[in-house]
Amino acid sequence: MAPVFALEPLRLPVFGLAGAVISLAVFLLLQRSIVELRRRHSGRREPVLTRLLYEALQSTPVQPEPLLRLGRRDRKLVRSILLRLALDLRGDTGESISELYRLLGFLQRDLARLTSGLASIRARAAADLGLVRSPQAIPALLKALNDRDVRVRQASVWAVGQVGDPSVLRGLVGLLEDRNLLVAHRAQEVLADRGREVADAIVAFAGTSSSRSGRLAAIELIGWLRLTTAADLLLEFMDDIDPEVRVKSVKAAAAIGDPRFLQSFSGGLDDSSWAVRCQAAKGLSLYGSPDTVPGLNRALRDRHWWVRFYAATALAEAGPFGAEALQAALQDPEPPVRDMARYLLERAQLIPALP
Amino acid sequence: MLETILGWYTGFMLIFFFTINSYYLLLTVAGFWRTLRVFKEVRRPDQRRLLRSPLTPPVSVLAPAFNEEANVVENVRSLLMLDYPLFEVILVNDGSSDDTLRRLVDAFDLRRSARSFEPALATKPVRAIYESPSYPNLVVVDKLNGGKADALNAGLNLSLYPIFCAIDADSILEPDALLRLVRPFVDSPGVTIAAGGVVRVANGCDVRSGRVRKVHLPHRSLPLVQIVEYLRAFLFGRMGWSTGNSLLVISGAFGLFEKRAAILAGGYATDSVGEDMELVVRMHRYRREACQPYRIGFVPDPICWTEVPENLRVLRRQRTRWQRGLIDTLLRHRQMIGRPRYGAVGMISLPGFLMFEMISPLVELSGYLLLPVLWTLGLISASIAATFFCLATLYMVLISALAVLLEDLVFRRYPRTLDLGRLLIGAVLENFGFRQLTVWWRVRAFWEYWRGDLSWGVMERRGVGASAG
DSSP states (O other): OHHHHTTGGGHHHHHHHHHHHHHHHHHHHHHHHHHHHHHHHHHHHHHHHHHHHHHHHHSSSOOOHHHHTOOHHHHHHHHHHHHHHHHHOOHHHHHHHHHHHHHTTHHHHHHHHTTOSOHHHHHHHHHHHHHHTOGGGHHHHHHHTTOSSHHHHHHHHHHHHHHOOHHHHHHHHHGGGOSSHHHHHHHHHHHHHHGGGGHHHHHHHHHHOOOHHHHHHHHHHHHHHTOGGGHHHHHHHTTOSSHHHHHHHHHHHHHHOOGGGHHHHHHHTTOSSHHHHHHHHHHHTTTOOGGGHHHHHHHTTOSSHHHHHHHHHHHHHSOHHHHHHHHHHTTOSSHHHHHHHHHHHHHTTSSOOBO | OHHHHHHHHHHHHHHHHHHHHHHHHHHHHHHHHHHHHHHHSOOOTTGGGGGGOTTSOOEEEEEEESSOTTTHHHHHHHHHTOOOSSEEEEEEEESOSSSHHHHHHHHHTOEEEOOOOOOOSOOSOEEEEEEOSSOTTEEEEEEOOOOHHHHHHHHHHHOOSSEEEEEOTTOEEOTTHHHHHTHHHHHSTTTEEEEEEEEEEOTTSEEETTEEEEOOOOSSHHHHHHHHHIIIIIIIIHHHHHTTTOOOOOOTTEEEEEHHHHHHTTSOOTTOSOHHHHHHHHHHHHHHHTTOOOEEEEEEEEEEEEOOOOSHHHHHHHHHHHHHHHHHHHHHTGGGTTOGGGHHIIIIIHHHHIIIIIIHHHHHHHHHHHHHHHHHTTSSOHHHHHHHHHHHHHHHHHHHHHHHHHHHHHTOOOOSHHHHHHHHHHHHHIIIIIHHHHHHHHHHHHHHHHTTOOOOOOOOOOOTTTOOO
């Protein structure tokens, strides 16, 4: 019987739990009421403050005076409006926003937040500094690239990409081989957007980097940015021993479409990696030349479905010569070849669809 | 002797109730911290840049459909309007006996296509493939009925892109849901192999043209209670599990997967009714056994809306199916349980699911049965029985109320203060009838599983657009 009666003292926890539930409910309703009040205040003040902001931004030089006299809550609202505007407005207005942000003391505050003990605050500060694109923030952001916390580093990479001029952006190229893949990918993302300004650095990095992941990222960038200056390097990489390097190089070359690649694409159709063969077929579609048809015709009979698909797509896109080859493939003894040819001709609306 | 045994069992149950509720509390709090971290983390303000970033991978959206003639056209239209740079929608008509296919053919000017595919996964025969000249990114596959998993496998075979999104044909994705869910794949390509998004309850919402225009709570108590349950278990619970890369469930209604990883793991299991959980566990297993680094994540802000059952009959079928799926997955992968080789999955989440999801209904039901027995035998006073019941109930209410509070702090999807009050009422109501019923259904699922029942049952939908109010 003893364990059963041992339940008796649990009456206190029951009341404790009931109290906790009631407190939670009260807290929930209270915090919602506070949020609602704040929201109403913002709704009331935002139009007034936005008008003040526009007046300040439109004057030359930027006039912060009326905004400097605002109370704490209004200043907080002004800051959030400025950050929203900064996201959408670039050019001269963007510069005015950045200047006003500085004159109102927000920049100094963000720079101080960038040294906070809390990583989430530092990351947020870096992101905000990136948004307002203030050149004065560059030294601090460059320092933050080496922060001990990966979130801060990621945010700083993004921010540097927003603020930095080409000389600063060059620093991001080296991060493509960063040991932390999140940082490396963020650098690649930024460079995919602004990499043309540092094209030479990217090409040089691809040629010299000893890191496989860094090199692969640089090759991808070369393709995305269509850096024709990297043609010789890509030709070299297309014979690399690493199949991943070959795939990415052929893909990048297919995006660039330099006449010098023709030979390599044709050779790529015999590569041991099916992914290389796919990309080589895609590359050959760029030329619209009868010389490419025999190779693509051969690839149309490849053992791998994806290579056949890419080859047929390439033939369909290669102009009249390709279409002729596909029409001829309709008579092929192999059903997969016939099906693929029929499908691509159908898609190109060169033959009617099935009933 | 009997008295002693009953006494000790009562003590065991008390400890069990305390442990299971503490487990839910811990999970909710962990999920909250994780959510906050994700939100505070470099939430880049320019998320929309992903729309034109070359790093954003193209996605194949796979939507299996079985007898969905009522909503299928509108749902496909909504999918085609997703904000995403490059995607294809593959709707798999899984041998519907209604007009699903004809409605699609008429609405989208579909024509039979000679498209071939690589049969990487075995499926029931495909009868025809349809494509549309007006919607080049829409493919409709008509195949013999083989179940949801088979339909998804057929869609996987046909997909052209490296990432696929599995959704229910009747789910409504928010326009930028895919763009948000793809973030882990952009940040860690090759490492992230799957990511789940949040599934929320659409009952009561204002839905027009395949979009949720206004979020409202349903008037009926059954879906209201399920909203609280979804918040607690599916939002913060899954977020909590994702903390240590030990998430076991990505809802079949909305999940993103690396195609290669899914195919290497063997695709969806066609002989399981819990194919979504089973695939995730198998992907964990495959990667752990191959010693390959990977990440299976959960993203709290991409949202998929779905309709939940509004009557007990349909709810029973859904819950017994979920439980059968859970039992099946845990038994299939029992070798992983408690094995350090499988990391946090083998040492924490699988044992957790075994104890607190699979076995707990048995213990809970025995508790409900035991209390009146003890009282009748005079072994326990009415006040002690009440104390015991109050303790368990209040703890559960506390966790549900906490989940509501956390939702309000982070997402605030229910903007009216009245809604909060109703959610809190739902958190209380859940424990009076709903919880006991689900416990009973989950126990029944053991019997159904033992009988080899693999049926899905039919989800009767009122149509979310029609259910407002």
